[in-house]
Amino acid sequence: MEKACKLCLNDVWIGKNMEKYNENQRSSSMVRIKGYHGTCSFAQESIERYGLDPKKTKKRSDHWLGQGVYFFLQQDQARWWAEDIAGKYWNHGSVALVYGADIVADRKYVKDFREYEDVAQFQKWAVELLNSLNEGHEAKPKFTTEKFRGLLFDYYKTEYNIYVMIGSFSKNRVGYALYDPREEELQLQKAIMKTTGIYYQEVQVCVSNSACIQNQKVEYVGEVEVI
Amino acid sequence: MKINQELFKELCELYEVEFSEQYKKVMLEDENGEMRELIPEDIKEIISPYIEVIPYTVRQREFCLEEQLFFEASEELLIAA
Numbered sequence: 295m296e297k298a299c300k301l302c303l304n305d306v307w308i309g310k311n312m313e314k315y316n317e318n319q320r321s322s323s324m325v326r327i328k329g330y331h332g333t334c335s336f337a338q339e340s341i342e343r344y345g346l347d348p349k350k351t352k353k354r355s356d357h358w359l360g361q362g363v364y365f366f367l368q369q370d371q372a373r374w375w376a377e378d379i380a381g382k383y384w385n386h387g388s389v390a391l392v393y394g395a396d397i398v399a400d401r402k403y404v405k406d407f408r409e410y411e412d413v414a415q416f417q418k419w420a421v422e423l424l425n426s427l428n429e430g431h432e433a434k435p436k437f438t439t440e441k442f443r444g445l446l447f448d449y450y451k452t453e454y455n456i457y458v459m460i461g462s463f464s465k466n467r468v469g470y471a472l473y474d475p476r477e478e479e480l481q482l483q484k485a486i487m488k489t490t491g492i493y494y495q496e497v498q499v500c501v502s503n504s505a506c507i508q509n510q511k512v513e514y515v516g517e518v519e520v521i
Numbered sequence: 522m523k524i525n526q527e528l529f530k531e532l533c534e535l536y537e538v539e540f541s542e543q544y545k546k547v548m549l550e551d552e553n554g555e556m557r558e559l560i561p562e563d564i565k566e567i568i569s570p571y572i573e574v575i576p577y578t579v580r581q582r583e584f585c586l587e588e589q590l591f592f593e594a595s596e597e598l599l600i601a602a
Contacts, residue, residue: 303599319524358570407568420564422522427547433540435549437559441536443567453525464571493571 323401325458327498329365330513331395332376334388343435346395347504356440359459359500363507365397373514374470380516390516397499399458399506405450406460420446439455447500457503464493469502 331346344350348362358364366372369392406412423446427435427519437445450456466484467474471494475483487493501507541548549559559593 295593353535372561390579413568416568417564419522420567421561423524424547424559424564426522426524428545431545434544434547435533435540436550436556437536437538438550439563439567441538442549442559443537443570445532445536446564446567448535449525449528452528457581462569464569466572 295462297467305498308389324406325397325399325401326514327365327367327397327458327460327499328507329367329395329501330369330372331363331365331393331510332372332374332379333391333393334376334380335391335515336385336388338391341393341510344490345504346393346501346507346510348501350502350508355444357444357447357509358463358498359461360444360499360502362451362459362502363465364505365395365499365501367499368470369394370470370514371468371496373516374468376514377516378469390514391512392397392514393510395510396508397458397501397506398508403457403506404460405456405458408460408462410442416450419450451502457501457506459502460497461500462495465496466493468496 333341340350346363351361351363351455352360366375372392373390377393379385380388380390405416448457451459466487467480532538543555545560548556549563550556
């Protein structure tokens with residue numbers, strides 16, 4: 295692979311040149327992301343045996359980006375998430391666990407919704423799908439937002455061999471931020487966010503092919519809470 | 522666009538999507554539980570959703586109500602958000 299300009303943007307770098315963003319170069323570029331998966335120690339045995347395998351994840355209808363293994367781009371986010379999981383009463387006795395891994399894929403297998411081309415492409419496809427579903431006289435599906443989201447992403451990933459999907463979500467509050475307002479300040483914060491249009495942007499990476507998850511290792515182990 | 526019917530049916534089963542001959546268009550249940558037609562503008566919200574995080578306190582530790590994916594520990598253990 296020829297040495298290329300190295301673009302560092304949230305730990306994403308393009309392995310080859312990036313002179314002009316077009317389909318040919320996208321298909322010949324490798325994407326490498328350092329991701330962090332937060333979980334609890336109850337999952338460790340399974341992860342050590344099978345690896346971070348999308349096929350082993352629990353199927354749920356409320357995924358953000360469809361079925362797969364989810365990663366944060368920042369370790370402190372994954373730690374926050376792992377501490378939260380370990381703190382659930384049904385996980386009593388477990389400790390927080392964070393795995394770091396390299397997420398590696400050819401750019402043509404990646405959909406990054408932080409990039410406008412990918413958003414536009416997906417949007418156009420989704421509208422065409424919706425129009426096609428509306429045709430005909432057969433029974434029509436009834437969705438909730440969550441189910442439609444999950445189904446849409448899973449359909450797209452399967453149909454177009456997308457193994458890595460990256461999305462950012464606007465939030466009014468995040469547990470890992472340095473500033474966390476008091477209860478009485480929350481409403482004011484919400485009003486300020488709505489006025490300014492500035493929210494926390496949480497980036498998540500969903501990987502649906504285990505071959506894209508490499509070099510996994512434990513990066514953080516939490517402590518047992520002593521009451 | 523030609524729909525991959527087999528894939529679509531499989532995913533509808535996975536997500537437990539209901540069908541109804543009552544409706545002529547694809548329907549969306551909104552946050553109030555009311556059914557309305559799913560329109561292209563809904564897709565924009567799906568790609569970049571806004572998430573309202575509601576804090577609550579349990580055992581003097583503060584958590585935030587949020588739904589996300591958990592990695593499956595084992596078949597015996599139930600880990601859920």
